[in-house]
Amino acid sequence: MHDYRSHTCNELRSDHVGETARLSGWVHRKREHANALFIDLRDHYGLTQVVIYPTADFYETAKRVTAESVITVTGDVLARDADAKNAEIETGDIEVRAMEFIVESAADPLPLPVFGEPDYPEDIRLTHRYLDLRRETLHKNILLRGQVVNSLRSRMIDQGFTEFQTPILTASSPEGARDFLVPSRLNPGKFYALPQAPQQFKQLIMVAGFDRYFQIAPCFRDEDARADRSPGEFYQLDVEMSFVTQEDVFSAIEPVMAGVFEEFADGRTVETPFPRIPYLESMEKYGTDKPDLRIPFELSDVSEFFTDESKTGFGIFAKITKGGGKVIAIPAPGATDSQSRKFFDSLDKWAKKEMQAPGLGYARLREEDGKVVSPDPALKNFDPDHLAALLGHMGLKAGDGVFFSAGKPLDAAKLAGHARNKVAADLDLIEDGIFKFCWIVDFPMYEWDEDAKKVEFSHNPFSMPQGGMAALQAADTVEKQLDLLAWQYDIVCNGVELSSGAIRNHKPEIMYKAFELAGYTKDVVDTEFAGMINAFKYGAPPHGGIAPGVDRIVMLLAGVDTIRDVILFPMNGQAQDLMMNAPAEVDAALLKELHLKLVPVDKDT
DSSP, X not given: OOSSOSSOTTTOOGGGTTOEEEEEEEEEEEEEOSSOEEEXXXXXSOEEEEEEOTTSTTHHHHHHOOTTOEEEEEEEEEEOOGGGOOXXXXXXXXXXXXXXXXXXXXXXXXXXXXXXXXXXXXXXXXXXXXHHTTSHHHHHHHHHHHHHHHHHHHHHHHTTOEEOOOOSSBOOOSSSSOOOEEEOSSSTTOEEEOOSOSHHHHHHHHHTTOOEEEEEEEEEEOOOOBTTBOSEEEEEEEEEEESOOHHHHHHHHHHHHHHHHHHTOTTOEEEOSOOEEEHHHHHHHHSSSSOOTTSSOOOEEOGGGGSOHHXXXXXXXXHHHHTTOEEEEEEETTHHHHOOHHHHHHHHHHHHHTSOSSOOEEEEOEEETTEEEOOSHHHHTOOHHHHHHHHHHHTOOXXXXXXXXXXXXXXXXXXXXXXXXXXXXXXXXSOOSEEEEEEEEOOBSEEEETTTTEEEESSOTTBOBTTHHHHHHHOOSHHHHXXXXXXXXXXXXXXXXXXXXXXXXXXXXXXXXXXXXXXXOHHHHHHHTHHHHHHHTTOOOOEEEEOOBHHHHHHHHHTOSSGGGGSSSOOOTTSOBXXXXXXXXXXXXHHHHTTOOOOOOOTTO
């Protein structure tokens, strides 16, 4: 028999009764009865109940063994009595009567419990992540992650893609987030950067004559943490293809994404095909380019209904619309019938506190004398026919409610988008048990940078503008430049952006012109993007790609709210690894070897 185990802790069944088995694992839980000691023994695979009787010469040792100690048990496989069977575990029909008991590694008192998985402070969980990972839920999430990565990899290979690895030490890039810099010992005063993404490398792979590339790629960005974004590093399914249009990319990636989600759906459904929604339409209907299509209502631009104060009796919105602003309506189906006024007031307070907005107007809709009316200021003084037209436009009736976001067009739309999500969640209107994807397409090539008072790239600077050089040359005013569209696209699932992608700009002359409109000179392009622009001068194929985020895919499949629950060893919100004590100070001799000198931190900056 093997020194440590003949079976795993999830392997023994009724047909093993009468055999001798050896198991090794962690002491998950102990229960001491008058005539026996029961230990739930846990390993990577599952649980087995071990029973130890007082006649055993190791009984006292077993009684003293602490939770999470590692033990090896050898004994007979017995059938449990009918009333003692446990249908909640796969080994619930049997137990192992211990004949030998060895403590392989005794555990000190635990800083956090494993059994029962009670809530515990995050700093303790992250400091002792190896214990946290023993908990069943988190353990399953990490196993799911490995299975999802394997599935993505096999599906990409089946689609004819080849996996390549791109460099980790590379050059700093001026676009995107902050780089993580690495000093070069052999080149004093110079630095590598960890790649924010393999963007330029994967395009150069296409220029080098390869056709379909993919990689489960590590990416590094010095960004603040969010629930769906880990500070420091993340992984993405990085993809690039030659001689393709936008539709070719969609045709290759959509079955991969749908297939992975169907494989791990666990009773949930995946809606296919994925609809394509232009960016401007998405902003109008949902107030975001990351729409949650499980929500059964859309936003409405009702600005035109508030311009004439004589019909509305509400001057605040009339003033906003006359000043070029918008009024966006957020339906709240059934809210008047199902909620008190406190619900409506709480949304207004939420907008002011959480969104730093002026607030949300609202109206409750009731029926009086056969007509729909509202007691609330936004609609209280509406002309009856005008109110009927407004409600018809929004598709609302008595018993419903409505919120209003008003202000500058983009600000109003963004607040309305967040309010749509919150209203749907608070009213429990989000469809459950389904994954609803969509492609967001036709992104603007440029946006206005209010701080710098200039046009800037809105998405990916290496994207091909729709219309090519002719469109760029015709954009001779700021207004026309902001109207330019790019072959850029996002894939979104249940309101979570999984990926951005684009058909690339593979022609040097178009790239120079595109960067010129954003204020970059030819010299800057030649210096900052030398590898790519030089390569394009020697024949580059039309190409495009995408990079779905692995962490977010697993987060959705696991049904968790924070990305830290699907990462083995995550950092905390301050980008600190509490378990490994990183980042940390380094020895002065190492700094000298790297030609670095620390300057005092100015605590006032």
